[in-house]
Amino acid sequence: MGANSFGLTMKIAIICGSQRQNSQTRKVGGTLQQLLETRGVASYLLDLATLELPHFDDSFWKQPDGALQQQWQPIGDQLSECEALIVIAPDWHGMAPSVLKNFFLYCGTSEVANKPGLLIGVSVSSGGHLPVTELRISSAKNNRICWIPDHLIVRNVKQCLNSAEASEFKDDLYIHARVKHSLDLLTEYANALQLVRDSGVADYKTYPYGM
Structure with a gap:
């Protein structure tokens, strides 16, 4: 599982989309990073709560050497090295947090086009599906990331994915099994889309913008 079809070590980006420090979203991201390590998969974990990424504006396009470009470049370089992305979105009033929407304004085709993405919704109770729906609708038009059909929703997140090993809590047992299945799918999509x-x-x- 750790190598792509060309025998090279795979690298997957994990985007933690909460703007809260020490969030449950970040916890889930850390656990996924551990699980990828057990598969021999390299990862780049980006916690948007600790990243001082300014609000996007059109100076990003108008000033190729401007402040926004300079701040984005190291992040973009890391994303360009990845074959797939995992995006974790907490449910804030039924929406994806603004910091995550801001992140996708920066993403372009050079970083994520024709790469598979796995969406994960997070909720402390029984929610979590609405941010996934929102991101499927609005985040991929111009950057051309390919969200895979499967997604995950981690409900009752405080009791789930606290470590790479599942607890006896039934929701945790279930979500660990679903995570394994989704990571299997994501790596196969990564291999397939490499050909594209x-x-x-x-x-x-010629066609920089989606329709």
């Missing part, structure tokens, strides 16, 4: 990226058929100079 290598084909050169995507012409984003």
Whole structure:
């Protein structure tokens, strides 16, 4: 599981989309990072709560060497090295947090186009599905990330994914099994979409914007 179809070590980005310090979202991201390590998969974990990424504006396009570009470049470089992304979105009043929407304004085709993404909703109770729906609708138009059909919703998150080993709590046992299945799918999509990226058929100079 740790290598792609070309025999190279796979690398997956984990985006923790909460703007709260020491959040349950960050906890889930850390556990997923541990699980990827057991598979021999490298990871890049980005906690948006600790990242001072300014609000996006059009100076990002108008000033190629401006402050926004300079702050984004190291993040973009890391994303460019990844074959897939995992995006974890807490449920804030039925919405994805603004820090996560801001992150996707920065993402472009050079970082994430034709790479598979796994969406994970997080809720301390029984919610979590609405941010997943929102991100499927609104986050991929111009950057062309490919959300895979499967997604995860971690309900009762305080009792779940506290470590790489499942507890006896039935929800934790279930979500650990679903995580394994979703990571299996994500890595296979990563292998398959590598062929699409290598084909050169995507012409984003002519068609930079989705319809």
